Amino acid sequence: MAQVGFAFAVHALVLLARSPASATSAFLAGSVNIHATGLRKVMAPLARAGLVHACQGRDGGYRLARPAAEISLAEIYHAVASEPLLRPNPAAANPRCPISVAMGPALAAIAADAEVRFQEALAQRSLADVADQIEAANPALFPSQPPNA
Numbered sequence: 001m002a003q004v005g006f007a008f009a010v011h012a013l014v015l016l017a018r019s020p021a022s023a024t025s026a027f028l029a030g031s032v033n034i035h036a037t038g039l040r041k042v043m044a045p046l047a048r049a050g051l052v053h054a055c056q057g058r059d060g061g062y063r064l065a066r067p068a069a070e071i072s073l074a075e076i077y078h079a080v081a082s083e084p085l086l087r088p089n090p091a092a093a094n095p096r097c098p099i100s101v102a103m104g105p106a107l108a109a110i111a112a113d114a115e116v117r118f119q120e121a122l123a124q125r126s127l128a129d130v131a132d133q134i135e136a137a138n139p140a141l142f143p144s145q146p147p148n149a
Contacts, residue, residue, distance in 0.1 A: 005080040008032050008042045010130060013076065016052065017068035017131045018141075022061035042080060049079035068128035077122050085118060086111040 012028045029039035043062055047054045051071055052062045064071070094100040135141060 005042055005082075006077050008034060008039070009046055009076050009080045010073065010127070012039065012042065012062075013046070013051070013064065013068070013071070013127050014131045014134060016062060016064050017127055018135070019063075022053075022055060022063040024061045028062065045079045046076070049075065051075060051079060064127075068131055069126050071127040073122035073125045073127065073130070074119055076127070077119065084111065084115045086114050 011032045015028060015031050016023055025036045025039050025043065028043070029036040032039060032042075034042075043052060043054065046052045047062075050065050053065050054060070054062050093104055
């Protein structure tokens with residue numbers, strides 16, 4: 001779920017970064033291509049982490065709590081990822097096979113190192129970086145972006 005939740009969260013937040021007003025869960029869900037209930041499950045931890053403001057009611061919606069340039073991808077990842085991106089094989093080791101017994105710890109060390117490096121890479125990038133990259137590739141997507149998004 002870490003990969004999917006993170007991808008959905010970044011997608012929705014990029015849309016909020018380039019939206020002049022708040023956006024409803026139905027609007028965001030349509031863009032992300034998930035049900036509005038699923039989108040709200042992605043947005044709830046982002047609100048708890050202080051990355052978005054959620055307003056309830058008929059005129060409610062979501063908006064960024066801070067400028068996109070001040071939100072790192074690592075913050076988004078930490079808000080929505082309930083488990084590391086890479087996980088070792090959960091199958092039980094064969095106690096009669098020395099390779100099987102040693103495989104779990106060996107792969108766990110590699111996965112832990114990869115997770116640290118992944119999070120370091122995310123910390124160096126902001127939500128605005130992603131939005132800018134998408135906009136550069138597709139300039140017609142955001143014809144009237146708000147200033148200082």
